[in-house]
Amino acid sequence: MFKLERRYERSRYAGLLVTTGSLLAALLFCAVILALAGANPWQTYVAMVKGAFGGKYEFSETIVKAIPLMLCGLGVSVAFRMLFWNIGAEGQLAMGGFAASGVALFVPQAFPNLPSWLLLPLMVVAGFVAGALWGMIPALLKAYLKVNEIIVTLMMNYIAVLWVEYLFYGPWKDPKGYGFPGSALFTQAAWLPRWEGTRVHGGLIFAIVAAIAIWLILARTKWGYEIRVIGENPTAARYAGISLARNILLVMLISGGLAGLAGMAEVAGISHRLQKGLTVGYGFTAIIVAWLGKLNPGGVLVVAVLMAGLLVGGDQIQITMGLPASVASILQGSILFFMLGGAFLTDFRVRWVSRARLPAAPSLAKATPEE
Amino acid sequence: MSIEPSHDQAAVRLVGITKRFPGVQANDGIDLDVRPGEIHALLGENGAGKSTLMNILSGFYQPDEGQILMDGKPVTFRSPRDAIAQGIGMVHQHFMLVDMLTVAENVTLGMESPRFVLNLPATERKIAELSQRYRLQVDPRARIWQLSVGEQQRVEIIKMLYRGAKILILDEPTAVLTPGEVTDLFAVLRQMVAEGTSVVFISHKLEEVLSISDRITVLRKGRVVATVEASAVTPVELARLMVGREVLFRAEKQALPPGEPLLQVVGLKAANDKGLLALNGVSLAVREREILGIAGVAGNGQKELAEVITGLRPSKEGQVMICSKDMTNCSPRQIIDRGVSHVPEDRLGMGLVPNLAISDNVVLKKYRRSPIARGPFLDRSSIDQFADGLIALYDIAAPGHSTAAKLLSGGNLQKTILAREISAEPKVLVAVHPTRGLDVGATEAVHRMLLEQRAHGAAILMLSEDLDELLALSDRIAVMHGGRVMGIVDAENASLDEIGLMMAGSLSQTAVEAGAALTEERG
Structure with missing residues (x-):
């Protein structure tokens, strides 16, 4: 069975690693959906990135959406x-x-x-x-x-x-x-x-x-x-x-x-x-x-630009790839889902343990001494 | 330790059980045996390790060291389900029932069989049978929310019997009951042991334990102090065992003449979190250069007293005077500004902000004032300097001032809180269980800090469950019971008997006489 254990110490790069990993997982997951929708995932992603950050005009439109x-x-x-x-x-x-x-x-x-x-x-x-x-x-x-x-x-x-x-x-x-x-x-x-x-x-x-x-x-x-x-x-x-x-x-x-x-x-x-x-x-x-910006002012600015890029890029693939706008929404949702899941993994570690060898330490069950 | 399986007369035996939590040694090498058909009481103060031990026996926790033996063979419980499969069931202080479901539904909840189709009528029949046999009256079809607390407790007991419990653990079962319900419960327990079930009864109420149990094991600070036959022990002896007798160390306490009263409490009444009256007319005064200790069994209003004084809980009646100014029901901020420092019971929950740095934590109450604050801004370097100063002065073991408070050990947490509270140069210091769970070294450091404040002229109100500590540090000791002060004695010539009896609810005068009589009797 799977067991969750709280991580008491985090490695220094864990945060970065998990964020990148979550993003990749989201993209991989959406690739499946895109393929099911009949689009080439790689081309779609390229079109999105180009549509959002590919040139001065595209980038300026991304900033426009990023401001609010x-x-x-x-x-x-x-x-x-x-x-x-x-x-x-x-x-x-x-x-x-x-x-x-x-x-x-x-x-x-x-x-x-x-x-x-x-x-x-x-x-x-x-x-x-x-x-x-x-x-x-x-x-x-x-x-x-x-x-x-x-x-x-x-x-x-x-x-x-x-x-x-x-x-x-x-x-x-x-x-x-x-x-x-x-x-x-x-x-x-x-x-x-x-x-x-x-x-x-x-x-x-x-x-x-x-x-x-x-x-x-x-x-x-x-x-x-x-x-x-x-x-x-x-x-x-x-x-x-x-x-x-x-x-x-x-x-x-x-x-x-x-x-x-x-x-x-x-x-x-x-x-x-x-x-x-x-x-x-x-x-x-x-x-x-x-x-996603971890409630950090700088983080919020950066994430706002990325999120706006997702919006603009999503609009672009409607035009250039003829995909429904909902694809962009799916992508947005998946990224959030995987990121939040990832954040959970920075705090907890999932371990597979066979039933016969469960560790003796209390895990998720909140271990507090008697009150 | 050699145990011959065939001759083991215990239904279950715990050997060398040790359990540590971060910063706390909850159980330290505990041996305990429970015989078939006996009521075995586990007596001890809050934090003595009773609940932890029973949570280990019932499979909620796993011990760090030690063994559980049944019929002489070691068993391992990975979950409460494993324990109940071996016939060990626990009724917790906080019931684990689903309000919206019926009694029968709650009883079958979480059982492996039946897997899919519930046969409620059969369950109901069996519950009716059990409730008749043990005189546990409960309607199997009633919904939990319709039941009184006493009835809910019966459901919990039935739940365990239904699962085939042969050893029933009850965690402070009487704390929530009316006296009538207690009588009923005891009748049920006697019926159960008569049929061969064993009962482990956790309590800190002396009379109760004496009236119901066959044997009593007293725990103190995670260790077994003694296991005695209930028929061969007096309440006073039990009180002594519970709170400790041997004085571990005597603090160097100078004799100081007390000055003016700085904290006065008159006729204070206040409700607890449940809305029940927890303080029922408390009056006391703490003078300059004096430590007034508050003794009492947990739950008799000490917590509420500290909270009302520090502005965290409203009072219904009565007065709190600080430096001869009426501060009744003032805000915590006003009371802090009046010169009251507070070392709270819950160090990480209230006293500190676990995720913030030590430096941020030590300015929790002085960030508003210069030199920490400069106008609306905080002066980072003076905060760090201040923190470094406290870390050095009070010997707080930490990598540096930017370490998060949650990474400190229990002793260093408490030193950090005390350092902060003392650095405010308080007129009045309210210290709640200042050394609970600390090791000897940290305890000594905390004691020294408190005595220094006394020498500086602070009036200190110290709540503690450790009578040794109270006797060593206090000038006077007030004993609380049932939301009242039963009496105030000079620590110098206080007798443990007297304090013990007041803790059990006797008023001061009778306590003296009873204590004297008992001492004479035993010659």
């Missing part, structure tokens, strides 16, 4: 660090996009010649605050009434997403839009600047600044220390006089705020209007990104 994943992933990872399971980044992103669009659409009506350097910061603040406030609701419920945050953040996604849809299908719909679901185009002052010849926009700067800020907070500040203590041992935090409630609120301000900022960057950097396509699941993919 970075911002949401950073937000989610801060909350996860404290064991607050915020899976509401999608809704927080939607609310950020909504608030930033509101500013972009209506502020210039009141102040027609508002320059970009005033309008954009206003949109940043609006997006951040809207996301933060949306994140504050589950945080307040958790901190003071002990309501499960997973349920609340999950359900609030639907409210936010549908609210935004209501706006661009209804009151905010562009009367000159030929029935297309979306608001009017923002004035140019509300557009985030882009890199020459690409769609990569200033949101990338937000993400990099946010990552550095979060790293600084976690590693160098009193507040970051509190977050780490709570995340590692809430009982010790309470014993040390660290307020759990206060930290839940603060962390969710940041977490929701960053997702809101992602929404702002999407409307101001890409669509230049509030329209369908704002909420395409970045907030959910961000959970995977945060997890």
Whole structure:
């Protein structure tokens, strides 16, 4: 029979080895699926990599998709660090996009010649605050009434997403839009600047600044220390006089705020209007990104680019190989599955032992002395 | 050790059982034999190794060393299933029943036969038969959640009998029962031994053990202190055996005149985790330059007392005064800032953050203040410096300050916690089981640290299960029982008899007289 044993010491390269191994296993597994779908796995993978990273244009499109994943992933990872399971980044992103669009659409009506350097910061603040406030609701419920945050953040996604849809299908719909679901185009002052010849926009700067800020907070500040203590041992935090409630609120301000900022960057950097396509699941993919990035700001940035590459590459194989989009989703899912499985193997060792020679040491059964 | 199989009168015999957990030696060379048809009590304080030993006998743990002999032949249990196949079954303190299933379903759960088709009516019939034979009244069709705790316990016992247990181990079975239910349980146990079943009864309640058992084995710190006939021993003698008599070492305790009371507790009432009253009007005071020891059998409110004082548990009534300021129900932070340090019982669960470095752990309570903090930032180098200082000063064995706390041994964990708590220069120090599970060297270091704090003028409240320790370190000893202080005695001229009887629930005055009478009787 198989037996699981906890590893007490990990070899230095185990992490890297397991990650690479998991990735290879996922690719191998998907190769089988691709072959079953009638495609040549090797060609498909080459097409995907080329489609995502093969040239300046392809890479820039990957970065475009990586920006919201970075911002949401950073937000989610801060909350996860404290064991607050915020899976509401999608809704927080939607609310950020909504608030930033509101500013972009209506502020210039009141102040027609508002320059970009005033309008954009206003949109940043609006997006951040809207996301933060949306994140504050589950945080307040958790901190003071002990309501499960997973349920609340999950359900609030639907409210936010549908609210935004209501706006661009209804009151905010562009009367000159030929029935297309979306608001009017923002004035140019509300557009985030882009890199020459690409769609990569200033949101990338937000993400990099946010990552550095979060790293600084976690590693160098009193507040970051509190977050780490709570995340590692809430009982010790309470014993040390660290307020759990206060930290839940603060962390969710940041977490929701960053997702809101992602929404702002999407409307101001890409669509230049509030329209369908704002909420395409970045907030959910961000959970995977945060997890695979080990809740580490730098890791989140890197994984966000890889994950975005998977999205872009997946789109590409639809076009070049004529494969269904779901193949990319399968690939994404398998990678996550194998990575999480791999993470388990870094903590536990599976051993085959014949029934007659079971080792005497207690294994998974938690061995604690009498209490 | 030579045992001749044919003459072995024991139903089961444990030889030289040793079991270690990380940082703890739970069992150390234990010999024990259980005879057919006897009730054998296993007596000892919390952490004495009773449950570990029985978990080994019932197949939950495997011993590091030693043997289990049945009919003189060694047997190996790899799982509880192996043990029950040999007729050894254990009823745990926390029942292992599925709430939503019926009694009959729970009883067959996990059995190898029948494999696929349940024959519940047959099971129910057999349960009814067993419950009649042993007077274990239970409706086989009732669902577990509908049953009282006492009834659930009966289901656990039936479960074991159904599987053919000839040796039944009960882990503190009376802890959860009302006095009436205890009487019922004892009747059942007597019926069972009359039919040849052996019962091993784990407890730390003296009277109970004396009234029900034939023989008593007393464990202390993982070793057998004595095995005695229940009819030939008094409660006081048992208490002595349990908590130890020989003073292992006498700490160099200077005589110091106590000063003003720094910690005062008046009429304190508080509930435990289950919502039951655990503190029922506790009053005491600890003065400057004084160690007040709290003695008592585990579960009599000591844990809750420490938690209420340190702000971790709300009180319902009464007052906690710290340095003559009312701090009742203040937050842990306010109480820390008032000068209270706390060495908690659960070192890795509460006292430390296992995955963080030693350096991060030693600033757990002072990261808010300069020089550790500079504005909103932490000063890494001053943290490391501070940690290095403590490691050197208190002789903490660690590769360096960046070692994760979880990698330290039990003694060094405790030294780290004490170093942190003492470095705050506390006015009041609450130390809960400060030396539990530590080896002699670490124990001595901890004792020295506590006495130094006393000399510095701190008021120390020390909870311990080790009477030697309490007698050696304390100036006065308060004995708790049932959420009350039964009496406070001077450690200098305290008698073990008196403390033992108060631990068993007698009030101080009667304790003195009873103790005196007993001493006279034995001449």
